[in-house]
Amino acid sequence: MLFENIKESLNSIRCNKMRSLLTMLGIIIGISAVITITTIGNSLRRTLSTTFNSLGANALYMYIMARYPESEEDYLNWEYPEMDKEDYVTDEDIEKIKELYPDAIEGIAVNNFLGAGKVSDSSDNYAKVAVQGCTKDYLKYMKVDIKLGRNITDADNKKCKVSCVVADKMASNYFKDENPIGKNIEIDMGDTGIFTFVIVGVYKYNPQMQGGSDEKNVPEKDRITPIYTSYNTVSKLNKEDNYGYENFTIILNPSSNIKDSSANVKLYFDEKYADNKDFQIESFDAASELEMIDNIINIVTIAISAIAAISLIVGGVGVMNIMLVSITERTKEIGIRMALGAKRKTIRVQFLIEAVIICLIGGLIGVTIGIVNGYLLGGIVKMAVQSAYEEYASYIIFNVQPSLTAINISLFFSMLTGVFFGYYPANKAAKMEVIDALRYE
Amino acid sequence: MESTIHMENIIKRYYIGKPNELQILNGISLDINDGEFVSIVGESGSGKSTLMNIIGVLDRQTEGGYFLDGIDVNKMSDDMRSNVRNEKIGFVFQNFNLLPRATALKNVMIPLMYGKKKQKDAKERAMEMLEMVGMADRAKHKPNELSGGQKQRVAIARAMINNPSIILADEPTGALDSKTGHMVMDIFHKLHEEQGKTIVLITHSQELASETQRIITLSDGNIIKVKAGEEDAI
Numbered sequence: 166m167l168f169e170n171i172k173e174s175l176n177s178i179r180c181n182k183m184r185s186l187l188t189m190l191g192i193i194i195g196i197s198a199v200i201t202i203t204t205i206g207n208s209l210r211r212t213l214s215t216t217f218n219s220l221g222a223n224a225l226y227m228y229i230m231a232r233y234p235e236s237e238e239d240y241l242n243w244e245y246p247e248m249d250k251e252d253y254v255t256d257e258d259i260e261k262i263k264e265l266y267p268d269a270i271e272g273i274a275v276n277n278f279l280g281a282g283k284v285s286d287s288s289d290n291y292a293k294v295a296v297q298g299c300t301k302d303y304l305k306y307m308k309v310d311i312k313l314g315r316n317i318t319d320a321d322n323k324k325c326k327v328s329c330v331v332a333d334k335m336a337s338n339y340f341k342d343e344n345p346i347g348k349n350i351e352i353d354m355g356d357t358g359i360f361t362f363v364i365v366g367v368y369k370y371n372p373q374m375q376g377g378s379d380e381k382n383v384p385e386k387d388r389i390t391p392i393y394t395s396y397n398t399v400s401k402l403n404k405e406d407n408y409g410y411e412n413f414t415i416i417l418n419p420s421s422n423i424k425d426s427s428a429n430v431k432l433y434f435d436e437k438y439a440d441n442k443d444f445q446i447e448s449f450d451a452a453s454e455l456e457m458i459d460n461i462i463n464i465v466t467i468a469i470s471a472i473a474a475i476s477l478i479v480g481g482v483g484v485m486n487i488m489l490v491s492i493t494e495r496t497k498e499i500g501i502r503m504a505l506g507a508k509r510k511t512i513r514v515q516f517l518i519e520a521v522i523i524c525l526i527g528g529l530i531g532v533t534i535g536i537v538n539g540y541l542l543g544g545i546v547k548m549a550v551q552s553a554y555e556e557y558a559s560y561i562i563f564n565v566q567p568s569l570t571a572i573n574i575s576l577f578f579s580m581l582t583g584v585f586f587g588y589y590p591a592n593k594a595a596k597m598e599v600i601d602a603l604r605y606e
Numbered sequence: 607m608e609s610t611i612h613m614e615n616i617i618k619r620y621y622i623g624k625p626n627e628l629q630i631l632n633g634i635s636l637d638i639n640d641g642e643f644v645s646i647v648g649e650s651g652s653g654k655s656t657l658m659n660i661i662g663v664l665d666r667q668t669e670g671g672y673f674l675d676g677i678d679v680n681k682m683s684d685d686m687r688s689n690v691r692n693e694k695i696g697f698v699f700q701n702f703n704l705l706p707r708a709t710a711l712k713n714v715m716i717p718l719m720y721g722k723k724k725q726k727d728a729k730e731r732a733m734e735m736l737e738m739v740g741m742a743d744r745a746k747h748k749p750n751e752l753s754g755g756q757k758q759r760v761a762i763a764r765a766m767i768n769n770p771s772i773i774l775a776d777e778p779t780g781a782l783d784s785k786t787g788h789m790v791m792d793i794f795h796k797l798h799e800e801q802g803k804t805i806v807l808i809t810h811s812q813e814l815a816s817e818t819q820r821i822i823t824l825s826d827g828n829i830i831k832v833k834a835g836e837e838d839a840i
Contacts, residue, residue, distance in 0.1 A: 169719055180707055501703045504664055505764070506692020506720035508685050599691075600665040603703070 166511075167518075174519040178526070181491075185523060188487040191480025192527030192582065193534065196575045198473035200535020201542065203571035206466030208543050210459055212563045217455045223419040224274070224306065225427050226449040227434065228412035229254065232442070246443040253409030254434070254446075256322075262415075262433050269426035272302030274414040279399045281389060282354035284339060292339040293389045294331070294352060296360070298399025304330070304368070306416050309393070314346045314366030321365075321395040329362040332370035332390035352392075360402060362394060423452055470571070477578060480527065481586035488520050488590035499594050500602030513595035520587020521580055528579030535575075536567045609673075610772060610804050611638040611661060616670035618656050618827075630656045632827040633670065638806060640771070643798045645807040645815035648824035655776060657824065658808050662695055662774045663687050675771075692720050696765030696803075700777035702757040704749040710736065710760045711745040717768045735763035739793055755786030762793055772804045773797065779814060791817060 178185045234240045259273050276299040285291035301317050312333055321328050336345040345364045352360050370390055400407040417426040427450050434446040499512055543565035618631040630653045638644050648654045659665035663679055672679045704713045714732040736742045739759040749757055758778060765773055779787030797803045807818055815821045823831040
């Protein structure tokens, strides 16, 4: 019976193609708008989460900040305090955290800069470099891939060794076929001085690295590549007092519970600074930041979808209108069916199914158009963003992904629209008196 | 012998309580026996179609009792009335009343769709009916591809598909020329003689009426004459 009704409805829709299409139009527009919006929203969320993850969702960025006076009067006479030795975060803190919460963190990523300079030998062979100091975890955190030799170690850091890691590009340009490991390089930094380093490793160069340059108009040979040495080495060469770190990134263990680990680290530092009158520690963590942005996008998507869904009501009224016309037009048919034994509820179900099917077909067309729209708009957004931020193009992975939940909900609501707006006309058909309907011309 | 159709003092009024109140049937009492072939004749406006609509459970009388196979139709629910129309009565209308979008076969199958019992061999049964009226070769045609006589034969096939005991034919030949009209009448005779169906034929043609067993003449909502037809005389 249900199958018969569905066939009957499809037949009736087929017989009135243009009218059915116009009836569906409201539904189609509503659903396609909702699907377009949710597709874009969904894609945006996915893009953000993959981008955040690639930038390190397990990173907890922290910085030491002065405590501001609470009252306004105090604030007027307040000056930013000088940092003392005990105000810094040190490697001992990291060791303590590792002891207190094993497996919570991997290490600390910090870097500092010595400056840019030039390596050259007696012939006119040269390479332009920029020297950075870093902890051993920094290179790991920045996903710097050591191809040859070794990474910067804690020992390098403790003893302020002049060991360094150079780019493969620099090595092949400067040393040609020779093995660069163990070679000394002299870097001329002009006013800063001339420094000698020993190459202990070679890493795979990536033009997006901090400190490198990849400008198209600069000849290949003149492009600057970063050289990494230890953090303490750089601060010693910079003649700085090195008491510890002021801002740094704690790398959480990705296989641990990131939220708990992050909370534990914050707890440790909050306790450390609890008695400090002048300074406190602030943190910024990508995961909770992402969660917040995610929530915002979600709310915006739902809100806009809800507005778009209003057109479903308009569409529904359209369906009701056409169903009423259709029922008046088919009064005779209803009369014949009743004369041949159709019960009132049978007639009601028949027209209800017809309305639902019209809405469902409209919904399916809407979903299809919405997905196509989503891909088109997604493509435009991707192109726009990538041309606006060309240097980050490879980071922005904008994958258009229609939201399956939204599609299901949309189809469910279009069916619901059919039931809601189809009931009145169907009931009107069912309430007809058989003899009046049969005599209707 | 119990009457299939038993009517007592049937009155039908329209526009009740309004200034233009109209009484169409003025107390019709009528018995039609099982297996009888009866014709109801009368001028247009005499109330014969109204009477037929009441007999066919399409319309309700204003007053009076109507018993179909001994059951009081007045006490039936809407659903029961639908069932009676579906199972007990086969309708043949002057203007055929076929669904224009459906093929002849589909049209014949409609009553099966609304029946209580699930019909597994619906198609076969519908084809059988079409064969009986000689329309099997047109099963796939839509009504607008059929002639008047052919349409009426499809309508008769549809009326017969649930094997009803009563056939109600309202001016079945009214829209047909006399030759096809006779063809349709022959089918009714066949159904009456071979299957013993009770047939009520409404017509204004004395010639057709005279082929039936009993002629009931209506005028202004009253039965003015009941006369045995030629068939009975033979």
